[in-house]
Amino acid sequence: MATIYDKLRKGRVQASLQTKFFLTFMLLLLFVLGCFLVYVNYMVIRPLKEKTEDEMKLAAVNVSDQLNLYINNQNQLSQRILSNKEVFTLLSAGDYSQLTLEGLTRSRRLKELMFQALGPSLNIEDMIIYDLKGDGIASYIGYASNPASLRPFLAESGKLATWNASGYALYRQGADTISFVRAIMNQNGQVFGYLAVRLDPRYLNRAAGGVSGGKVYIMDQEQRLVASSPVLTEGEKAPAFAVPYSKSASGSGIYLSSSEDYVAYHQSAETGWTTVVVNPRNVVLGPVNSVKYISILLITALILFSFIFIYFSTKNLLLPIRKLRSQILRINYSNLNMKTDARTHNNELIQLNDAFQELLERLQESIEREKLALHEEVKSRNSALQAQIAPHFIHNVLYLISIAAQEGKNNVVTEMCKHLSDSLRYIVSSPYQHVTLTEELKHTQHYLSLIQHNFEDDLEWEIDADEGFDGIELPRLVLQPFVENCIEHAFRNTDPPWRIQVRVKVYNGLWAIEIRDNGEGFAPGRIRDILDHIQESDSGVYELQHHTSGIGNMGIVNTVNRLKLMYRNRLFFNIYNHSDEEKGATVQIIASMSKDFY
Structure with missing residues (x-):
């Protein structure tokens, strides 16, 4: 042991030619595999990860677009009602009580107009018309849970950007009721009353359910839950999201939460609602990890195969040289005419063997x-x-x-x-x-x-x-x-x-x-x-x-x-x-x- 240590210290240990070939090929192989890993990481794994994150953000955008489409449908529905001048006439006729004949006639006529506007399809819960004071005049279905007055909303409407800009807003009445509220005005801007369309939670949840493999939450401006998929059970609360709206000029982005979940969000410029898509990290990175693990497995198999192939290739390549060396050591005066084994496919070794035979003959x-x-x-x-x-x-x-x-x-x-x-x-x-x-x-x-x-x-x-x-x-x-x-x-x-x-x-x-x-x-x-x-x-x-x-x-x-x-x-x-x-x-x-x- 001491002798080997002294040789190593003095640098006198000489590796065999096969060892040098093997180490050279292995270093070259490791370099190529390292380049391959860098290529896979930058050209496959990273783009795949970015694509998966983009798909999550796109899913949030799609859900938000479906909600915008649903709200736009309600806006078009209200436009059909407002386009009927008879509504203006009925609302400007006077302040009739619901118990008078005139009040009942007006209420019945307004229901008929609402029925004509809705048509055979019904994707809302109810439609209500209020007077200028915010008191209810007529209801399409007449749920007992309908708000009797819009006065709380009218007191806050001046603070809403969409109300001031477009004359409509989304108003949350209670914990579960969300209404599309629009002012009933003519072309001259004269207001005759207000129209409130109660949104159907089933359609909101249906829009949220369009994403597979994750959970979707729709939050209003005050971070209150509007809809979710899957629908929350009774007593279950929506998670609190620290959505960094101010960090994204477009109102959308993605981040990794403290619970190791990917959270993609998109805030609608029309409704102000934020669609949040939540996916576990292992689900988001599943394709990425699959590519990574398959690459590691393939590289490991390639290294093992290359290790064995290089070992036996160098051994077979140098075997004729070893045989020639052994035969040279065995040659003496009495067997100079000994023939060497020249069975090889390497032209250089064949030439070396022929030269050695010529040397022996001379x-x-x-x-x-x-x-x-x-x-x-x-x-x-x-x-x-x-x-x-x-x-x-x-x-x-x-x-x-x-x-x-x-x-x-x-x-x-x-x-x-x-x-x-x-x-x-x-x-x-x-x-x-x-x-x-x-x-x-x-x-x-x-x-x-x-x-x-x-x-x-x-x-x-x-x-x-x-x-x-x-x-x-x-x-x-x-x-x-x-x-x-x-x-x-x-x-x-x-x-x-x-x-x-x-x-x-x-x-x-x-x-x-x-x-x-x-x-x-x-x-x-x-x-x-x-x-x-x-x-x-x-x-x-x-x-x-x-x-x-x-x-x-x-x-x-x-x-x-x-x-x-x-x-x-x-x-x-x-x-x-x-x-x-x-x-x-x-x-x-x-x-x-x-x-x-x-």
């Missing part, structure tokens, strides 16, 4: 040329080695023959001369050509037979010899150095008898040679040093390039490298000391029988 050609040159050098060195072995070996054997001759051992001298002749023929004949394992074993037998005359019964040796080994080929003189190493080093501090065993096994297309002795074994750490030198060798030529060709230096590493030159990576070499119960050491050489010469 490298292969260069190595082959270098190997040919090295091969010639190795053959020359092997010839020199074997030429130097002969004088050394001949000197030792001739010394033993001379001793045997002095002792009169003619049979021994004859046998030693035969072994020496075969060994010399093996050493000097075609030194750069490969030999069979059978020939190499026979040469080792000749060598041990000659050496045994020096040690007599103290040396015991055993070699597997079989004609079946003719199919196995080796460089010349690869077994003698291991046997010679046993005689010169393994038995130095060991009591006789000294035993050397050379065993050969062939199985499953492999051949194996084991050279065992019962000497003192290798010193601690020596085996590791030998294996490390072999591992560090450059394709079997390390010792040949860095050591001289003298017979004293032709050791284990040199011999193994000669084998590696022939078998490449098909060779396995191992050395180990025996357990405590069995002294000595064993050298193992295992290789494939497949021919793969250099």
Whole structure:
């Protein structure tokens, strides 16, 4: 953990190419989605919200227009009555009591005129005609609840703008009665009386009920309820609205109340009444929230899909590069002709793979040329080695023959001369050509037979010899150095008898040679040093390039490298000391029988 922290602090942590691609695409995606959110907010959600608010204000205007139309109908109705000059005559005839014949006749005639003006349709509660004093003269239906006098209204009429301007006004009589009052005057402006039309609450409520999904309240100038939808039940009061009339020059607007309701209002210039439309916030913003939530859902789904798509796309895009890198790391001297996996749809990666294959081919050609040159050098060195072995070996054997001759051992001298002749023929004949394992074993037998005359019964040796080994080929003189190493080093501090065993096994297309002795074994750490030198060798030529060709230096590493030159990576070499119960050491050489010469 501390190491990762130090790398982060020093800025040495390098992200993978896939991570960089992924982060780049994700940042680009987030930027595009951010732009999309801004676009949706300013181009969709805000206009939709404004449109919804405008629809609420328009609904208030429509209700107000229907009320104006209803009031205008009453104005036209009063005009039909006022257009009849007989009304002026009846009202100017005198002040008759309702109990007199003249009063009853006038009242009956006025009712007939009102019936002629109303016609078959009736959208009012009642119509009443008053005299100049404000006392009732005639009533169309004659409800007992009709006001008997207009004197309270006449006392306040001078303060009403519509009364002074148009000669009519809306007068509230009691809690539930609203009347359209108009002065009965001729063209000269002479007033003969007053006409009051009681408005039908059902028509007022019907106009208020034209808005769906919200509540509608119609308020007069004094903020008293005129009509509502739905109709208030008995004892239910209309809510108090803080309608900011003065803030809107047109007398209409919309605001959010303290109870989280949208309130749209419109004040009629003709009646002075205010239509208020109330909708819950969730109803008004329902379409807006739907668009918002759908946008969020779509964006979330798009982010998840893009996350997965970008991840797998970058992974598939960079997979050929990773495969190519892995194959580059696996390439070594023995598999330069390995073909890379070029299955991809990316032209640049195909070109990179082709260029890499061309590089491998050129490298292969260069190595082959270098190997040919090295091969010639190795053959020359092997010839020199074997030429130097002969004088050394001949000197030792001739010394033993001379001793045997002095002792009169003619049979021994004859046998030693035969072994020496075969060994010399093996050493000097075609030194750069490969030999069979059978020939190499026979040469080792000749060598041990000659050496045994020096040690007599103290040396015991055993070699597997079989004609079946003719199919196995080796460089010349690869077994003698291991046997010679046993005689010169393994038995130095060991009591006789000294035993050397050379065993050969062939199985499953492999051949194996084991050279065992019962000497003192290798010193601690020596085996590791030998294996490390072999591992560090450059394709079997390390010792040949860095050591001289003298017979004293032709050791284990040199011999193994000669084998590696022939078998490449098909060779396995191992050395180990025996357990405590069995002294000595064993050298193992295992290789494939497949021919793969250099």
